[in-house]
Amino acid sequence: MNITNLKNKVILITGAGTGLGKALALVAGQAGAKVICAGRRKDKIQQAAEEVTKAGGLGTAVEMDVTDLKSVEKGLKMAEKVGPIEILINNAGIITGLKAVQDLPVEEWDKIMATNVRGPYLMIRAILPGMIQRGFGRILNISAPIKHLPKASAYCASKCALDSLTKAVGYELKGVDVIINAVEPPFLDTEMHKGGKKAEEVVAPIMELVAAETGSQSGRIVKIG
Numbered sequence: 143m144n145i146t147n148l149k150n151k152v153i154l155i156t157g158a159g160t161g162l163g164k165a166l167a168l169v170a171g172q173a174g175a176k177v178i179c180a181g182r183r184k185d186k187i188q189q190a191a192e193e194v195t196k197a198g199g200l201g202t203a204v205e206m207d208v209t210d211l212k213s214v215e216k217g218l219k220m221a222e223k224v225g226p227i228e229i230l231i232n233n234a235g236i237i238t239g240l241k242a243v244q245d246l247p248v249e250e251w252d253k254i255m256a257t258n259v260r261g262p263y264l265m266i267r268a269i270l271p272g273m274i275q276r277g278f279g280r281i282l283n284i285s286a287p288i289k290h291l292p293k294a295s296a297y298c299a300s301k302c303a304l305d306s307l308t309k310a311v312g313y314e315l316k317g318v319d320v321i322i323n324a325v326e327p328p329f330l331d332t333e334m335h336k337g338g339k340k341a342e343e344v345v346a347p348i349m350e351l352v353a354a355e356t357g358s359q360s361g362r363i364v365k366i367g
């Protein structure tokens with residue numbers, strides 16, 4: 143599969159209302175994909191979905207809190223009205239509570255792990271069986287290059303866990319055309335982080351991973367510049 147083959151593909155992107163998720167949604171829209179823009183803030187995902195449609199795709203906004211099983215199940219019911227999900231981008235993530243570990247409230251740790259690890263797990267758990275059954279799927283987890291940064295222990299631990307999830311599931315998918323990988327984008331200027339590259343500058347190599355060729359390696363953690 144290459145980028146032009148995204149035409150009419152059903153792609154679900156979490157956290158698609160802002161930042162990197164929105165930039166990926168727009169580029170998928172330009173390639174003619176049917177893009178489900180998932181997230182919690184209705185105004186943001188609706189705006190993103192409208193822009194996807196204007197760009198040449200079909201945008202649909204679906205409210206979803208990836209930490210909440212019921213919300214994920216309800217959102218996916220809506221999303222699958224567009225069609226069975228062929229590509230999943232687990233992009234939603236947070237970095238909060240930047241404090242030394244002993245000062246980090248337990249609730250903050252739990253929230254970061256719930257968003258950055260439980261969320262992708264819940265999404266994969268729900269969507270993967272259909273991909274396996276249909277014999278095709280692509281999953282990309284948005285990780286991060288920071289894995290050992292002081293005062294960001296929960297975020298770092300969550301992205302290490304996401305990498306492990308990616309590799310372990312990659313091994314589980316031997317012999318089926320469902321490919322899962324993770325990507326480590328550089329610092330990006332988004333709601334999450336001020337300064338760095340524009341999200342639009344990194345979408346091309348990310349979409350190349352999304353459009354991984356049949357038979358290419360699964361379970362990779364790919365750093366991009």
Ligand SMILES: NC(=O)c1ccc[n+]([C@@H]2O[C@H](COP(=O)([O-])OP(=O)(O)OC[C@H]3O[C@@H](n4cnc5c(N)ncnc54)[C@H](OP(=O)(O)O)[C@@H]3O)[C@@H](O)[C@H]2O)c1
Nearest residue numbers: 157160161162182183207208234235329330332333334335
């Ligand atoms: N910015 C960087 O420097 C950088 C570098 C490397 C990797 N990353 C990773 O890139 C991804 C995107 O981040 P970004 O920089 O584009 O930041 P962002 O603009 O803050 O995007 C994060 C998105 O996640 C959504 N989200 C958060 N919690 C959610 C939940 N519980 N359920 C559903 N959606 C949720 C947010 O929307 P709602 O609040 O509306 O739900 C938001 O649209 C993250 O995984 C981040 O870790 C970022």
